[in-house]
Amino acid sequence: MKALVCRSLGDPTVPFSKDSPLFIDNNHPRPALSLPSHVRVRVRSVSLNYANLLTVLGKYQERPPLPFILGSDFSGIVEEVGADVTKVRIGDAVCGVGDVGSFAEELVIEESKLFVVPDGCDIVAAAGLPVAFGTSHLAILHRAHLQPGQVMLVLGAAGGVGLAAVQIGKVCGAVVIAVARGIEKAELLNSVGADLVLDPSDGSMIKSIQSFLKSKNLKGVDVLYDPVGGKLFKDSLKVLNWGAHVLIIGFTSGDIPSIPANIALVKNLTVHGIYWGSYFKNRPGVLRDSMNELLLWLSKGLITIHVSHKFPLSQVNKALALIAQRKVLGKVMIVVDEEGDSSRSRL
Template sequence: MKAVVCKQWGPPEALEVCEIPDLTPGPQEVLIQVQAAGINFPDVLIIQNKYQFKPELPFTPGSEACGIVQATGAEVKHFKAGDRVIAFVGNGAFAQQLLAPQQAIFPVPPGMDDDTAAAITLTYGTSHHALLDRAQLKAGETVLVLGASGGVGIAAIEIAKATGARVIAAASSAEKLAVCVEHGADICINYNDADWRDQLKAATGKQGPDVIFDPVGGDYAEAAFRSIAWRGRYLVIGFANGEIPKIPLNLPLLKGASILGVFWGDFVRREPTANLQAMQQLVGWFHEKKIRPHISGRYSLSDCATAMNLLATRKATGKLIIRPQD
């Protein structure tokens, strides 16, 4: 089979598409023919050895996939050949075949296509955990979403709206903000505008947002936090900007505000039942047409580096998908 292989730490250009032996499932594993795999920002960091999860070289990147069960291990009871499944794994998804532990997969919901199924676990799981578990978002509150046109940003907009919140989307171009409007944003702010904090103040009646969802980091973080509402909650999602901000601790003191870390991968590992309940709610919202992943590009294995670079340079909107069988 063909697979994208990371043989040395480095940028996406260092990845290779290789022919490797077909895989065989262990007793509690499922062998999946991958139809679609989602690209996520952590994938870009992992191949450069810049993430908290560090696989041994060589490895195949990619953590989420949709596909068809080809074979199962002797101890697998709930899946059989031919089943359509979604898998969330540490790595291995950018390949024509994927081995996944049986506890890491679940059936594709009826009516969900392959690309959508490959795009819903990490981004929507992260945003749901952030907004509803960590921030305890309530109907009527206002959420500021930074990096709002990205995968987790679009998911955050839709989940906040499904909860009954008001959403202010912040992104770096009119084109990106137009995508945010398509997915339900109430107000849009271009944070390249010099007066973006004044726009934010006006949009919240000088009160500031109740929740700030930040997957970007960098210079925007402190500026956004200075605008947060009393008892506001600031969600640390990631650092797509490349810079980890250093927020002065007098700011949460003065605002009675909280800084909340969001590590969905460890949440899945530590609290699998809570994650399953979240996924069930997301599937319900999908059927109610309250959420719909925005897929802006589909790529073959040979174009994986191109796609990952679009994500790394923040030129992509929504989700990018790898189609290994193409």
């Protein structure tokens, strides 16, 4: 089968060659269905995440032994099931997450890591649900317990997790302030219902937030959702309400900030670190309930998976370059089964 293999750590955006970290193996062995709880999936599409970039660079918290097939959230069709599998059937459209192995034509995975895609939903786009929306849903509802009328500030709001957070915030009935750079990103965020969209480039973000809060007779930000880190995070602490929740999602700025303990004390802040993948091991029931609610919302049209680009497996390096350059609005999809989707990136 065809698979994307990482054979060394390094820059994943360079063209494929005998020396590149990534390469396409056209004759990779098919994975074995070795356990009765295993399911074989014919992969339709894979969602590209910032974590994939960090993994190949050797900067992610998890480092699979080399060589390995790159992994991420994916969608596809069930082709074979083990003897103990009861929740999915051959022919079902599913989405799920593979720590490794999903950037390939076939994937064998535990049934517990699969979720049935509702009828009528775009199976290619469904690959973008688990990590981005799953992270945001667990953070916002399970950890911060966002309530109607509360204020949520979302940094990096036009990326995969950020755009998911904005939509989930609006489903919850919150006032959502979204931060992103550029007119195109602002238009997208307005289209999904953000109450205020700010570009931090001009340096007036905090004053604009304070003016907005005052105009709405609101005291401050109740939930800070941050996949960015750096200066934006530090500045955002100034507008937090007493008892606010701080959700640490990631550090795409490359700058890992710290929170002064005296600020956390005086404002009675609750700080949450969110690593979605660890819920499979530590809180699998919570994760499954979260995904089931997201799939219900998706089927009802309450949330939308915005796909800005689609690439074939042979152009993963170009797709990763877009993520590295922060030129992505929403999700980038790698279409593995090209017969199932003939569209391409708009670039």
